[in-house]
Amino acid sequence: MHADIDNVLPSLRVTHDFASGSTTAVVGPNGAGKTTLLRVIAGLVTGGRSTISLDGEMLCDERTSVPAHRRGVALLSQDARLFPHLTVRSNVAFAPSAQRLSRTEVAARVDRWMAAAEVAELADRKPDELSGGQAQRVAIARALAAQPRILLLDEPFRALDVDVAGRLRALLRDLLDDRSRTTIMVTHDVVDVVTLAEEMVVVDDGHAVDSGPAAEVLANPVNSFVARLAGLNLVSGRWDGTSVVTDGIAVAGTVAEPVHTGRHATAVFSPDVVAVFTSPPSDASFRNVFAASVAQVIPHGDRMVVRGDVGGHVIGAEVTGAAVAALSLVVGARVYFAVKASAVRVY
Missing domain, CATH: 3.40.50.300 (P-loop containing nucleotide triphosphate hydrolases)
Known part of the structure; x- marks a missing residue:
């Protein structure tokens, strides 16, 4: 048309x-x-x-x-x-x-x-x-x-x-x-x-x-x-029953609507639910832990959005300015992003 x-x-x-x-x-x-x-x-x-x-x-x-x-x-x-x-x-x-x-x-x-x-x-x-x-x-x-x-x-x-x-x-x-x-x-x-x-x-x-x-x-x-x-962070792939799986990343989440195993699905989560660490977190409640390379640090009101490359996918985390300084979040830094599955909605 x-x-x-x-x-x-x-x-x-x-x-x-x-x-x-x-x-x-x-x-x-x-x-x-x-x-x-x-x-x-x-x-x-x-x-x-x-x-x-x-x-x-x-x-x-x-x-x-x-x-x-x-x-x-x-x-x-x-x-x-x-x-x-x-x-x-x-x-x-x-x-x-x-x-x-x-x-x-x-x-x-x-x-x-x-x-x-x-x-x-x-x-x-x-x-x-x-x-x-x-x-x-x-x-x-x-x-x-x-x-x-x-x-x-x-x-x-x-x-x-x-x-x-x-x-x-x-x-x-x-x-x-x-x-x-x-x-x-x-x-x-x-x-x-x-x-x-x-x-x-x-x-x-x-x-x-x-x-x-x-x-x-x-x-x-x-x-x-x-x-x-x-x-919002968006990761699209195939639903394997517990996670959205695609090249370089798998994201566990909570199904927001019926999703059949093997079908296309998208995991959606806000940057403000993403925690940033300099080493893998010991807290077992974080079912999603991703090794990331910091690509950008962008002011976002009174906070900062840290965008990292995770297996070829861009994921953003919203943190305070103090956290940026304390964690030395500069471009190229190696960090870990952690997200609880309950904070991820799968469509």
Whole structure:
């Protein structure tokens, strides 16, 4: 999918090719234009000079604009926005019914996506009888029942508590595995990026300022927003049942959502839970102990971030200025980073 968007109100100038069947995270500060980008792609905002094509079909250019309901686009936001007067089944059936499918085809599609989103047992309930997590599951089923060519996600987990968001993130990741649609996701959460997205676009002040594979963009932030987003330590690899294992490092942690042995997983932990030693610590509660070479010492407010090379991976530790002096943390120094498994979340 190609999007060349030049919108006047609000100002937005973004040119990007979204790989077919992939999931792309769109990140940036508040007011950068991320939601406007989704609304222009969906056909909900018009104006300016925009060109959007999908698999060779022109959805929008200076001469024409395909109406929103004919674009094959589904938009899912943090608010489930279910039709309050319809049951769960009728909500999920809305788009297939509007596509004038036979009753048999509608029923089959509704049953498929209610089962996939794990809401089949809620079929006869009304939206006011659902929890926030249940309502968002129904919204996911309704969006996918439309069988959209483009799925737009606007911070779909933001209004949910951490545990519910984790379960829904795992559900959505599994549903997107078939790669039958192009997915574009606006988010402020690095966990969404590393667990759901292959690609990443950074939008700032209405412009795309960086793009590429998500891991590469996070590893080389071009602005302060991405630097803050990437401030967490991220180690991606394969889950062996107790640790995330990749070349040069294994990180033990606590599973935050279902992870099957042998599947791709990411260990996430904050620099402020990383202890720094000049020799291996004797405290057995540190299940993760890494030999590191100090690569950078960076001021971070009234503290310091020490970045070290651990088997080719960069890990950061947040310490006091006094600790930097006491441990002689200079570039090239050999140290040990220690992290408790309980402080590491695995997604």
